Amino acid sequence: MFKPGIEVFFESSHSSVPIRVAAVTNFTGRNREGCHLVDLLADDPRFDLVRIFTPEHGFSSNAPDGEHVANSRESSLNVDIISLYGQNKKPEHDLLKDLDLLVYDIQDLGVRFYTYISTLRNVMDVANEVGTAVAILDRPDIMGGKAVEGPMLQTGFTSFVGHLPIALRYGLTPGELAQWWHDKNKMTNQLSVYCCEDYLCPIEFERLEFPWFKPSPSMPDTDTALMYPGTCLFEGTNISEGRGSDYPFRNLGAPFINAERWLECIRPVLPEQVMATTTSFTPTFSKFTGEKCFGIKLTCEHPIDDSVYTGVAALWSLMQSHPGQMEFTDRTSLEHPFIDYLAGTDLIRKGLLANEKPREIIRNSCAGTQEFARERERFFLYPRN
DSSP states (O other): OOBOHHHHHHHSOOOSSOEEEEEEEOTTOBOTTOOBHHHHHHHOTTEEEEEEEEOTTTTTTOSOTTOOOOOEEETTTTEEEEESSSSOSSOOTHHHHTOSEEEEEOOOOSBTTSTHHHHHHHHHHHHHHHTOEEEEEOOOOTTOSSOOEEEEOOTTOOBTTBOSSSEEEOOOOHHHHHHHHHHHTTOOSOEEEEOOBSOOBSOOGGGGTOOOOOSSTTOOSHHHHHHHHHHGGGGGBSSBOSTTSSSTTTEEEETTOOHHHHHHHHGGGSOTTOEEEEEEEOOSSSTTTTSOEEEEEEEOSSOOSOHHHHHHHHHHHHHHHSTTTOOBOOOTTOSSOHHHHHHTSSHHHHHHHTTOOHHHHHHHHOTTHHHHHHHGGGGOOSOBO
């Protein structure tokens, strides 16, 4: 039976002297029964839970996208919760110096701009600087852990949504990614990965018979996650990516869209496994709050090798069917349009503006991706089919 790293960790031997630990986690850090990591640490005499660190969206994983999260306190455990998505995105050295072990357990998506891996990098960097050991309680790669696609992070586009020099969809579990970063930077502190049991790549999450704990407000299920690597690029436009609707990252639209015209244009360029239908939705938050939007809904039941391409195809077909109506949006203090930071390059935006075809845009923007795909194989912890 499948077991995530959290269950393997607590079944493993540890020092009989209480280990002073801090947890880096959020709502997803739970075992099969739904018991949370911090409660398990607090109840286990082998550990002394000193503090909790949380990433974007906070400890309960329900803070809005991009909203800074304040420090707080877990009152039932009498433990401070330190936000790593507020004034500071790295923990202060003093907050790690009094620890024996930093325990990281967050369900990720295998996508570079999903910011939990930016937090992972930051806590690993600081832990190495102060010599604190790190334990990664591994979890599945929802994207399958096999396909690697999309641009590498290019110089000049580093940000918190592009914080690691990897492909947009990088094909590693959190534990494998941590090993890669630890090795790449020749870190000298101890890194331990508690691997999942009875797990291989790729496997559909539903076959693991393990609960889905929502990692962020707009990630309600794995069907949403499968579309996310490509359709999240719509965050960098004036078109809704479906936040605030029943199908975030699957609903795409705006009040001024002719859904039938878009559908007719996108169908010929979609991968065979992806279906598109016309839809309408009224977001309850984010873009076009309270306004009826028209557009398309994308559906895919299984992990595919070209989810990033699917997002580019959706952007391209919208621009073809609605000339001059889609805009690439800016954000305060950013030098480039926001889509460039999501993509990790400006070549996708420039290719779209130059009227290149979707496959051509992907081909022209993905230099180095296959080299990274090969490099990462040294850090595999699970069989790949």
